[in-house]
Each structure stands twice: as C-alpha cells, then as structure tokens.
Amino acid sequence: MSGSKTRRRVHILLISLIIWSALCFSASAHILLYVAVVALSTGVVILDYLLGYRNKRQNIFSYVLWVLIFNMVLFCYGFDSPYGGYSIPYHITTVLAVLMVYCLMAAHRDELFQFLFWVSCLSTVIITVYLLLGEREMLMNKFAYIMMGTSWYRLGNALHINPNTITLYYWILCIPVVYALFTKEYKLNKLVLLTVLLIQVTVVLLTGSKKGILLVFIVFLAIPFVSDKASTRAKSFLVSGMVVAVLVYLTFTNQFFFNLIGHRIVDLFNHYGISVHTIYKNDLTGTSTDLRDRLIAIAMDMFWQKPFLGWGWNAVEARGGLHLYAHNNYAELLACMGLFGFIVYYSYYAVLVMKLLLKKGTFNTRFNFVLLLCVLFIDMTSINMYGGIVTYFILAVISLNMERNDSVNDQLPARVK
Numbered sequence: 001m002s003g004s005k006t007r008r009r010v011h012i013l014l015i016s017l018i019i020w021s022a023l024c025f026s027a028s029a030h031i032l033l034y035v036a037v038v039a040l041s042t043g044v045v046i047l048d049y050l051l052g053y054r055n056k057r058q059n060i061f062s063y064v065l066w067v068l069i070f071n072m073v074l075f076c077y078g079f080d081s082p083y084g085g086y087s088i089p090y091h092i093t094t095v096l097a098v099l100m101v102y103c104l105m106a107a108h109r110d111e112l113f114q115f116l117f118w119v120s121c122l123s124t125v126i127i128t129v130y131l132l133l134g135e136r137e138m139l140m141n142k143f144a145y146i147m148m149g150t151s152w153y154r155l156g157n158a159l160h161i162n163p164n165t166i167t168l169y170y171w172i173l174c175i176p177v178v179y180a181l182f183t184k185e186y187k188l189n190k191l192v193l194l195t196v197l198l199i200q201v202t203v204v205l206l207t208g209s210k211k212g213i214l215l216v217f218i219v220f221l222a223i224p225f226v227s228d229k230a231s232t233r234a235k236s237f238l239v240s241g242m243v244v245a246v247l248v249y250l251t252f253t254n255q256f257f258f259n260l261i262g263h264r265i266v267d268l269f270n271h272y273g274i275s276v277h278t279i280y281k282n283d284l285t286g287t288s289t290d291l292r293d294r295l296i297a298i299a300m301d302m303f304w305q306k307p308f309l310g311w312g313w314n315a316v317e318a319r320g321g322l323h324l325y326a327h328n329n330y331a332e333l334l335a336c337m338g339l340f341g342f343i344v345y346y347s348y349y350a351v352l353v354m355k356l357l358l359k360k361g362t363f364n365t366r367f368n369f370v371l372l373l374c375v376l377f378i379d380m381t382s383i384n385m386y387g388g389i390v391t392y393f394i395l396a397v398i399s400l401n402m403e404r405n406d407s408v409n410d411q412l413p414a415r416v417k
Contacts, residue, residue, distance in 0.1 A: 007048070007053070007107075008108065008115070010044065011044075011104045011107060011108065011115075012115065012118050012119050012122060013122065014037075014040065014041045014044060014100075014104060015041075015101055015104050015105070015119045015123075016119055016122040016123040016126055017037045017040075017041075017126075018037055018038065018041060018097050018100065018101055018389070019101075019119075019123045019127070019169060019173070019389070019393075020123060020126045020127050020130065021033055021034040021037045021038075022034060022094075022097060022169075022388070022389050023127060023161065023165065023166065023169045024127070024130055024159070024161060026090070026093075026094070026387070026388075031090070031093075034093060034097075035089075035093050038093050038096050038097045038100060041097075041100040041101075041104065042096055042100055044104075045100055045103045045104065048107065053107065062348070062351060062399070063102060063348070063395070063396060063399045064099065064102070066347065066348040066351075067095065067098055067099060067102075067392065068095075069344065070344050070345050070348075070385070071091070071095045073337070073340075073341060073344050074091070074313070074337075074341075074385065074386060075088070075091065077310075077312060077313040077336065077337055077341065078091065078313040078314075078386075080312070080313075081312040081313035081314055081315070082312060083311075083312055083313060083314040083315050083317070083318035083319070084314055084318070085313060085314030085317060085318070086313050086314065086386075090387070091386065091387075094386070094387060094388070094389065097389055098389050098392040098393075098396075101389065101392075101393060101396065102392075102396040102399075102400075105396060105397070105400055106400055109400050109403060109404060110404060111186075112397070112400055112401055112404060113176045113179045113180060113183075113185065113186065113401075114180070114185070114186040114188075116175075116176035116397070117176040117177060117179075117180050117186070117188065119173075119176070120173040120174070120175075120176045120177055120196065120200075121192070121196050123173055124170075124173055124196055124199055124200055127169070127170075128199060128203060131155060131156070131159065131161075131166070131203070134158060134159040135155065135156075135157075135158045135159060137158065138153070138157070138158040154206070154207055154208040155203060155206040155207045155208075156207060163207035163208060163209055164207065164209045164211065164212070164381075164382065165388070166203065166207050166209075167203075167204045167207040167209035167211070167212025167213075167215075168211075168212065168215075168378065168382070168388075168390045169390065170200045170203050170204050170207075170212070171204065171212055171215045171216060171219075171390075172390055172393050172394060173200055174197060174200040174201070174204075174216060174219065175219060175371070175394075175397070177193055177196050177197045177200065178197065178219050179367065180193055181193045181194075181197065183363065200216075201216055204216055205247075205257075211377075211378070211381045211382075213247075214377075215374055215377070215378070217244065218370070218373075218374055218377070219370065219371075219374065222367075222370040226363055226366035226367050226369075226370060291322075291324075292327045292328070292381075294322065295316070295320065295322060295324055295325070295326045295327055295328070295331075296326055296327070296328045296331045298316065298320040298321065298322070298326070299316045299320065299326040299328065299331035299332060299334065299335040300331055300334065300335070302315065302316065302319065302320070302335040303331070303334040303335045303338070306338060307334075307338055307339055308338045308339055308340060309337070309338040309340055309341075310334070310335060310336045310337040310338035310340075310341060311335060311336060312336060313336050313337070314336065315335060315336050316331075316332060316335050316336060325383055326383070327381065327382060327383065328379070328380055328381070328382075328383075329378075329379035329380070329382065329383055329384050329385060330342070330379060330380070332383050333345055333385065345385055348395065349372070349375075349376070349395075352368075352372060352395070352398055352399070352402075353372070355402055356368055356369055356372070356402070359402065364401055364402075364404065365402075367401075368398045368401055368402060371394055371397065371398050372398060374394070375391050375394050375395065378390070378391060379391065
C-alpha cells in the first residue's frame, strides 16, 4: 500500500528536493544543503519503517545489495588511492541519497509512474525556477546578443553547474512524462503533460548538450517500437518526425541555435569524417569529441598495463597527462578499478538483462529495455558510478517497474484514442 495522501506528498517532496540538491548543491559550496536534505529523507524512511509502512511484497534486496557492495569496493579504492579525487563524506551522502530515493519510490511501486510523474512536475518547477533566478543577470545582460547569435551561452554557466549534468537530470525527469503521455494507465491532464514536457525539452536545448537532446529523442521515438498498437505507432512517428524536423531546421538555419548546439553537431560529424557544411560559422573551434577520444585511449592504455585491479581511484586524471578523467564510465572503471571493479559494477546490469529476457513481452518490459539501453549510452559519455544519482535512479526505476504485478503490466497497451 502506498499509504496516506499526506505521506505520498511528503515522499514526492523529498525525492524532488534530493534531485534538486544533488544537481545544484552536491558539487558547490552549499553542499551542506544537500546533506541536510538527504539526512531528512533518511529520517523519514526510518520513521516509515518504525510506523509499520512496509510492503511485504517488495523485493529490494538485489538493488540495495548491489549498491552497497559496489560502493564498499569504491570506498576501498578511493580511501587507499594516492591520486586524490575522493571524499568520504561526499560519497556516503551520495550513497544515502541513492538508497533513500529507491526506498521512497518502492513505497509507491504499484503506482510507480503516476508517483514519478508528480515528482517530475515538482522537480521541474523547483529546478527551473532556481536556474532562471541564478542565471537571470547573465540572461538579462546578454539576452539580445544571445538571441541574435552573436554571444555564446549554455544554461548553467553562471551557476557553475555543468550543462551536461543539467541535461541528464532533466532527461530522467522527462521519462515519466513521456510514459504518461503515451499510455492509458493513468488519467492525467494532457495539457499539463505537454507543458511540463515542453519546459524539460527547452531546458535540455538551452544546455547545448548533444547527448541530452539525443536521449530525449531516444525515449520519445522509442514509444512507437514498444507500443502494441499500430495507430499509436503511427501517431508517435508523425509527432516525433515533426519535432525532429523543426529542431534540425532551426539548428542549421538560425544563428542562435547554431551557436548553441549546431556547431557541436557539425564538429561531431566532421570528427568522424562526415563533411557537413552550413551557412553559419562561429569562432568556437575544436571539438570535445576529439578530446574525449584521446582520454578514452589513454584510459584503455592504462587498463592494459594493469588489467585486473587497475591503477587506483582517479588515476586517469592524475597520470593520464591531460589532467581530466576519461569522460567514459567503461574506460574509467577499467583503468582505475580493473576488471574486478568493472564486473562488480556491471553485474547488476547483467542481472536486469536476464530478468527482462525472462519477462513476457509487455509494454513495461520493452520500455525497461529502452531505459537500460539509454543508461548504457549515458555510460559512454560520462562518469556515473561516483558523485551522481542519475544512472542509479534509472536502474531503480527499471528494478521497481519489473517488480510490479503482472495485472498492472497487462493493462499497459498504448492509448489509441
């Protein structure tokens, strides 16, 4: 049972605050706010347990066990590493945040995506208002130049928040919105759904993140493939195709959008030998893709030198020569923690794949596969095992979604109205 409405609202608020503080404060001078939110959430989870709010059918053992085992291994590597880059209080806070989000979501497993939809709405409002307030001075001073495309800008610069991190958090927030938009499991106002989704996609665009935009479209375009209904597949392809066409047109025919994201896409294609010519140019030379490839090559070279246990935590940044981490979860794990750490971390991914293969082919099962593929893609572009909750959050959603009873799963063909 999900408990009372008040308890449900408290849980929605707490997860929203964890997401907000993890994004905005976990790597800033205001980290104590993040610690306070996690501590409050831990207290609420403990109080729920003492008051007897426990679902006897919840099978949380495998996820929690994996989180604890891997992070104990990571603790040993970080504590013993001569290369720095590790903080015990920060690591403990992040692990607690991951576990508390999971426990709070698990209390509402049978209505998981409806619960997460309201988490998404509240988190989107809180974070968007915070970002706009924090960036207002830069936006007010440079807005006209930004819109004309004569000044470069990515959302998060003024607050010193990595734009790529912002886009990942907004991506996880758009998942329950897209799910609700294309299923008939819950009766939610379509205007609210579209408004929230528009805000989320707009923020992702303003970050100028290639992977963020791609992830949004992966989830959106995946609906036709996971849907059971041909009519919904056709509608989804039509809507998605129109959105993609408009964005592509704007990206390469408008100076603002070209400066924001277009030149990064052009650099990506040119890096891999695909010649792309546009009517716009800017002074932003070089490509992040080239740097990422070099970092991955360095990390893999270090892995082959010490393949079993690795070099130690933060070794790529300390010994790689470029003073940067690998920007790739696979390469970073292999270089720093060897095959041992790699197998411990990705063992749960393998467990999820095997469980999904044994499930019958419902909408939820196929949707879970899409989310898992997205996590594997995210791991190609960022470090996620330490310091963030994004991939842990998605894996928790997949785990809980698989545990929902079959009677709920069977009611999830896409809406055909």
